[in-house]
Amino acid sequence: MSQPVLKVEHLKKYYPIRKGAFSKEKAVVKACDDVSFELRAGETLGIVGESGCGKTTTMQSVIRLIEPTGGAILLNGQDFRAMKGAELKQARQKIKLIFQDPYSSLNPRMTVKDIIAEPLDIAGVCKDKAERDRRVLETMEQVGLDLSYVNRYPHEFSGGQRQRIGIARAIVLRPDVVVCDEPVSALDVSIQAKIINLLRQFQHDLGLAYIFISHDLGVVRHIADRVLVMYLGRVVEEGESRELFAHPLHPYTRALLDSVPRMDADGRPAAALQGDVPSPADPPSGCLFHTRCPYAKEVCSEKVPELRECSLGHKCACHFAGALPLNAN
Ligand code: SF4
Numbered sequence: 001m002s003q004p005v006l007k008v009e010h011l012k013k014y015y016p017i018r019k020g021a022f023s024k025e026k027a028v029v030k031a032c033d034d035v036s037f038e039l040r041a042g043e044t045l046g047i048v049g050e051s052g053c054g055k056t057t058t059m060q061s062v063i064r065l066i067e068p069t070g071g072a073i074l075l076n077g078q079d080f081r082a083m084k085g086a087e088l089k090q091a092r093q094k095i096k097l098i099f100q101d102p103y104s105s106l107n108p109r110m111t112v113k114d115i116i117a118e119p120l121d122i123a124g125v126c127k128d129k130a131e132r133d134r135r136v137l138e139t140m141e142q143v144g145l146d147l148s149y150v151n152r153y154p155h156e157f158s159g160g161q162r163q164r165i166g167i168a169r170a171i172v173l174r175p176d177v178v179v180c181d182e183p184v185s186a187l188d189v190s191i192q193a194k195i196i197n198l199l200r201q202f203q204h205d206l207g208l209a210y211i212f213i214s215h216d217l218g219v220v221r222h223i224a225d226r227v228l229v230m231y232l233g234r235v236v237e238e239g240e241s242r243e244l245f246a247h248p249l250h251p252y253t254r255a256l257l258d259s260v261p262r263m264d265a266d267g268r269p270a271a272a273l274q275g276d277v278p279s280p281a282d283p284p285s286g287c288l289f290h291t292r293c294p295y296a297k298e299v300c301s302e303k304v305p306e307l308r309e310c311s312l313g314h315k316c317a318c319h320f321a322g323a324l325p326l327n328a329n
Contacts, residue, residue: 041209044212047211097170113133229250239313
């Protein structure tokens with residue numbers, strides 16, 4: 001098997017907070033706690049969970065948009081966390097980001113050409129203006145943007161076209177890893193499929209590895225090879241996409257799947273996930289999911305379940321993984 005392009009080990013991002021507005025007592029929000037994964041060329045890792053589950057903090061820590069509190073990040077075998085200055089600048093060419101919102105992520109005062117060329121300019125990789133223009137036009141062609149748009153501004157484009165500009169900006173330096181942060185959630189359903197297919201095409205052509213962050217399990221199922229399910233900053237289930245969607249082990253994963261809008265066998269809306277995500281400033285004891293879990297027993301509020309391998313490559317953090325009935329009711 002090939003070496004991972006990205007290896008993340010026990011990644012942590014903790015935020016110290018005050019317990020109350022007038023309290024001196026300190027607490028820690030564990031926005032990303034002990035997250036580990038590997039990513040190989042041509043592979044897509046999906047990270048799913050509700051809003052506030054830690055997906056975005058994990059992604060921002062991995063690419064060092066924010067500095068992690070602990071853990072290791074190896075990019076092509078090199079210690080990414082230890083890098084500084086020119087070495088970090090060089091390494092950042094290999095890991096790029098596609099933002100969620102194509103409406104706010106593009107500078108309205110820059111032309112399409114300058115937006116796509118910005119990473120080339122920062123990296124200083126083009127020997128002259130002719131090479132810069134050639135690489136911009138080549139990338140525009142790859143993402144299906146009409147070359148006559150090169151001097152236009154973002155407001156002149158639809159959401160789908162703006163996301164194509166965002167993708168062009170992310171791939172123009174030919175990175176190894178692209179982090180896609182909810183890249184289609186702001187787009188119409190009809191456009192989503194086109195953008196997903198475009199991402200898959202690049203993966204096939206350029207061997208890109210993706211981290212695909214989404215709350216939409218339907219989209220993740222379609223694109224991801226492996227999936228991490230996160231809850232309150234921790235990974236609660238991990239596995240091959242096909243296996244995880246066919247045989248979800250963790251009650252939270254099952255609840256997320258049940259929350260995907262659909263009708264059950266009787267034609268009634270399927271059960272949604274009950275209750276709200278607890279405050280990360282005051283998380284539940286033991287299993288973080290026990291306040292919402294229909295299977296919770298006494299031990300669940302007392303003991304933190306380990307993320308353990310239940311079948312080959314399929315891990316779950318539940319005291320009763322593999323022993324739960326298929327339905328709570
Ligand atoms: Fe539910 Fe207990 Fe499993 Fe947590 S450990 S998911 S509370 S059954």
